[in-house]
Amino acid sequence: MLQLQEVLLWIKSVVEECGQDITTEQLKDYVWKTLNSGKVKNPWPNVDAHGGVLLNYYGLTEARYYTVLFGVSRSIGICSQIWERALGLPLERPKSVTMGWLENHCKRAASS
Numbered sequence: 001m002l003q004l005q006e007v008l009l010w011i012k013s014v015v016e017e018c019g020q021d022i023t024t025e026q027l028k029d030y031v032w033k034t035l036n037s038g039k040v041k042n043p044w045p046n047v048d049a050h051g052g053v054l055l056n057y058y059g060l061t062e063a064r065y066y067t068v069l070f071g072v073s074r075s076i077g078i079c080s081q082i083w084e085r086a087l088g089l090p091l092e093r094p095k096s097v098t099m100g101w102l103e104n105h106c107k108r109a110a111s112s
Helices: 002-018 024-036 047-057 063-086 099-111
Strands: none
Touching: 002 024, 002 047, 002 063, 047 063
């Protein structure tokens, strides 16, 4: 889960080298410099990579803990599934719903 740290550190290096008011052209040059450095194995990080930026935004700036947080959250998720399976409950696959659907559902349930 080093992507949490790597993406955040890369963004911080962009700001450090180019400043806060970076232009599109400066960013493009910096991206190409990074890609051509030979250090990039996969320029397409998965969705977990953005977690470091969010954690930093909300005040957790110690990147060393990002992997720990990721591991704890995965462990809790796995434990809950094991517990449900031990009780013979079916696997749940939550579906995505819109805010409008949720409001209508709550109104219908309240009027019943």
